[in-house]
Amino acid sequence: MYSVMGHCPVCHDQLHVTRLNCHNCDTTIEGRFSLGRLYELNSEQLEFVELFMRCEGKLNRVGQELDLSYPAVRARLTDVIRALGYEVDEPEPETTGVISEAERREILGRVSAGELAADEAIELLRQKSS
Numbered sequence: 001m002y003s004v005m006g007h008c009p010v011c012h013d014q015l016h017v018t019r020l021n022c023h024n025c026d027t028t029i030e031g032r033f034s035l036g037r038l039y040e041l042n043s044e045q046l047e048f049v050e051l052f053m054r055c056e057g058k059l060n061r062v063g064q065e066l067d068l069s070y071p072a073v074r075a076r077l078t079d080v081i082r083a084l085g086y087e088v089d090e091p092e093p094e095t096t097g098v099i100s101e102a103e104r105r106e107i108l109g110r111v112s113a114g115e116l117a118a119d120e121a122i123e124l125l126r127q128k129s130s
Contacts, residue, residue: 006039014040037084045080052077060123070126099128 008015017033041049048062055061063073078088107124110116116124 003043004035004039006035006041040085041080041083045076045083048076048080052080060127099125103128 004017005015007013015035017035018030020029020033021027038046038049051062051065055065059070059073059077063070066073068076081088104125107116107121111118111121
């Protein structure tokens, strides 16, 4: 069985399903049916969405699976969001990649107090620095 294409291979416009058939009873329904928003994505974007779901939406796990940095994974997610027709709020340039000394000390203090595992602290520090 072949995967459904979302866009015309000739003009790249969105495709619509016009006929549905039940293989069990052979009922056929004709009309104009939408494929839904996910079929607006290309195959690479669909694979990313599947992995994102499998990783329960955790970008760090997606990054580990793809061997990509957090910012690279975030960029792919942003690409998918935009391809689905949604707007993405961009972080303020001044705050991107900046972690305050107070935040860093607070995280390290939690490790010292045994409230946070070292690997969790590293992950928090990476997220705040990305």
